[in-house]
Amino acid sequence: MSQVVFKNKWLPYLLILPQIAVTIVFFFWPAFTSLRLAVYRTSPFGDRTVFVGLQNFQRLFQSVYYQKSLLTTLIFSACVTIFGVLISLGVALLLNQSIRGLAVFRTAILWPYGIALPIAGIIWMFMLHPSFGIVPYLLKDVINYDFDWILKGDAAMLLVIVTAIWTNLGYNVAFYLAGLQSIPRSLVEASLVDGATSLKAIRHITLPLLSPTTFFLLVMNLIYSLFDTFGLIDAVTKGGPGGATEILIYKAYRDGILSLNLGSSAAQSVVLMVIATLLTVFQFKFIERKVSY
Amino acid sequence: MNNSKSLIILLVLVIALVGSTVAQAKTQIDFWFSLSGQLGETVEQLVKSFNESQDEFEVVAFFRGAYAESMTAAIAAYRAGNAPHILQVYEVGTQTMLLSGAVYPVYQLMEDQNINIDWNDYIPAVLAYYSHEGNLYSLPFNSSSPVFFYNKDIFAAAGLDPEKPPTTWQEVEEYSRKIIESGAARYGFTTGWPSWVLIENMHTWHGLPFASKGNGFEGLDAELLINGEFGVKHVSALAKWQEEGIFHYGGRGDSxxxxxxxxxxxxxxxxxxxxxxxxxxxxxxAAAPLPHWGDPYPKVNTIIGGATLWVLNGHESEEYKGVAEFLKFVAQPEQQAWWHKQTGYVPISLPAAEMLTAEGHFEAQPFQKVAINELNNAPPTRDTMGIRLGNFVEIRNVVEEELENIFAGKKSVKAGLDDAVKRSNELLREFAEIYQ
Structure with missing residues (x-):
């Protein structure tokens, strides 16, 4: 293939300029502002600023409530990522068979992905609301269990995890289905002819061949659970009860936007930025190595 | 689309634009508010009747989300140089606004515009909450106080007299038991705004301070006092009742x-x-006064919640004239009486209250008098005038978070309240550091 060369030296730079400009305005500029704000204590209206160096970070890491939020995030993200990917894999395997009405099932599974996360949260909240939801009502009547996520932290956590997994299911299944369909049927059929059970075929042929997809989905789900789930938490639990669902991104919002503690919030944003950067670097490194087949 | 058609459309658009600029010759006053639902509609009606009452100014009311969001949005707008003229701020934001250097105090505005309002005509407890060194800084707009709502049908079904609401917490417990045992309802009671109702107001109602330094009015070095004997006793009862179903926690705010x-x-x-x-x-x-624990505590007064209208710096003098006219309109007895009837917020002007009394309004709707009576129950003391703390929004969150931990059985009452105090005191110190 012959390489196309621009005659004008500046034209290529001009062509990528819009993209660069957007990145600077919407990424580098805010990121820089966060970094700067993180070393100051600022009054809400910005009329008083005191340089405090790394004190905001120091206070952050010494705060038991930030540590608690870190732990909450760890539990939430681990559950959303691991169960989300596992369930999607199961669903994708089921949807990869030739069954009657396949198109209907596939559409139904992909559907929730089209719903904005806060809306999904509200739908689940309606079903699970202790006062007017159908599910707690049945749970109370049938097994006498009080599913009161307004007061019980564990129940609230369960609610947001389930909603987050449900909403992202379509995305995960779509990738898994694509992955499954790129596996040559002949491989699976050959193993079945050789006497492998279908479970063994899945275990030794399908899963290893799907590992790049799995790896990609693990990273994407981790990023999703860390950052995109903000709207869900805000719409449903607002980090409560008793801080039980206060993940890092929600805490940064609460401290910055609700409580106007801009210095601490900026420091938290910087921490989140570092996490996001690490995840991205990690993903690129591994994707380049193509994982293992 | 052919050319002549698009030309016609363009012409129509130009005419429409010109037309609307002519209609906009009135000076525009931006007003950001945070009330939604039935209350939001009432705000819009109020603004509409102001706009129709004169033809010099046009107040444009924008709903900017809940209080916290609209305050943050206004701060961002202020820092960018295009703040609204009038901003509705909740009572917990008062300290932040006072120290912001971004506000045009209402008393100053009225003086500069030569508008005379006799502030002696307004409820002192309300004015005191929003005054600094004796001068009114923001105009009280929607001032409420907690009242005790109860369901008469459930009372009757439980064999209780629907005209006799409980007056003490002991009675609340007793009535709740009857209600639950008779199957009239699943729980005895719940609460709105947990910290405001059950902690802040319960302290002043019993003549006790919520925070030191006169609840923060006398200095930025105040500390919370809610883990004292009364706080522990009161919250212990609630925690016990939560277990028995007499009390059922239903979340923060209105949830x-x-x-x-x-x-x-x-x-x-x-x-x-x-x-x-x-x-x-x-x-x-029906609505009744809040229950009380009785001896040895005196019954003093409740405090207000709700929001006030703050005027922000950085606009033209001509516009401030409109702002002053609008605030004057809102403060008029007629508007106060109307606003009160529509919403249940307290009429803060005494002539408005007299007007309503003369109309027989309180006789017909006795529940509308409850909050006013509670606020005026006894002369407010240094500890019951109001609460003014920095970082109050977050302090309220912290108190409610710890209450949730207590009610869910995750922390003991004493430990939960101690943590609430410790965390709040840190927040207070952080706030004070900026303004030292």
Whole structure:
């Protein structure tokens, strides 16, 4: 293939300029502002600023409530990522068979992905609301269990995890289905002819061949659970009860936007930025190595 | 589309634009508010009647989300140089606004515009909350106080007298037991705004301070005092009742309303600002004064919640004239009386209260008098005038978070309240550091 060369030296730079400009305005500029704000204590209206160096970070890491939020995030993200990917894999395997009405099932599974996360949260909240939801009502009547996520932290956590997994299911299944369909049927059929059970075929042929997809989905789900789930938490639990669902991104919002503690919030944003950067670097490194087949 | 058609459309657009600029010759005043639902509609009606009352100014009311969001949006707008003229700020934001250097104090505005308002005509407890060194900084707009709503039908079904609401917490417990045992409702009571109703107001109602330094009015070095003997006693009772179903925690802000509206519980202390919605609820309800623990505590007064109108710096003098006219309009007895009737917020002007009394309004709707009576129950002391703390928004969150931990059985009452105090004191110190 012959390489196309621009005659004008500046034209290529001009062509990528819009993209660069957007990145600077919407990424580098805010990121820089966060970094700067993180070393100051600022009054809400910005009329008083005191340089405090790394004190905001120091206070952050010494705060038991930030540590608690870190732990909450760890539990939430681990559950959303691991169960989300596992369930999607199961669903994708089921949807990869030739069954009657396949198109209907596939559409139904992909559907929730089209719903904005806060809306999904509200739908689940309606079903699970202790006062007017159908599910707690049945749970109370049938097994006498009080599913009161307004007061019980564990129940609230369960609610947001389930909603987050449900909403992202379509995305995960779509990738898994694509992955499954790129596996040559002949491989699976050959193993079945050789006497492998279908479970063994899945275990030794399908899963290893799907590992790049799995790896990609693990990273994407981790990023999703860390950052995109903000709207869900805000719409449903607002980090409560008793801080039980206060993940890092929600805490940064609460401290910055609700409580106007801009210095601490900026420091938290910087921490989140570092996490996001690490995840991205990690993903690129591994994707380049193509994982293992 | 052919050319002549698009030309016509363009012409129409140009004419429409020119037309609208002519109509906009009035000076525009931006007003950001945070009330939604039935209350939001009432705000819009109020603004509409101001706009129709004169033709010099046009107040444009924008709903900017809940209080916290609209305050943050206004701060961002202020820092960018295009703040609204008038901003509705909740009472917990008062300290932040006072120290912001971004406000045009209302008393100053009225003086500069030669508008005379006799502030002696307004309820002192309300004015004091928003005054600094004797001068009014923001105009009280929607001022409420918690009242004790109860469901008359459930009372009757439980064999209780629907005209005799409980007056003490001991009675609340006793009535709740009857209600639950008779099967009239699943729970005894829930609450709106947990920290405001059950902690802040319960302290002043019993003549006790919520924080030191006169609840923060006398200095930025105040500390919370809610883990004292009374706080522990009161919250212990609530925690015990939560276990028994006598009390049922329903979340922060308005989120417990469902429990009352679904008739799952019989009683709910909540803001008097809920009266407007209650009237539309279809329930057979009434409102009574808040219960009290009795001896040895005196019964003093409740404090207000709600919001005030702040005027922000950085606009033209001509525009401030309109702002002053609008605030004067809002403060008029006629508007105060109308606003009160629509919403259940307290009429802060004494002539308005007299007008309403003369009309027989309070006789016809006795529940509208409850909050006013509570606020004026006894002369406010240094500890019961109001609360003014920095970082108060977050302090309220912290108190509610710890209450949730207590009610869920995750922390003991004493440990939970101690943590609430410790965390709040840190927040207070952080706030003070900036303003040293």
């Amino acid at each position: 417990a309303n469902w429990i009352f509206l679904n008739e799952e519980c019989a009683m709910m202390p909540h803001s008097s600002g809920l009266i407007g919605s209650m009237k539309q609820s279809g329930l057979n309800w």
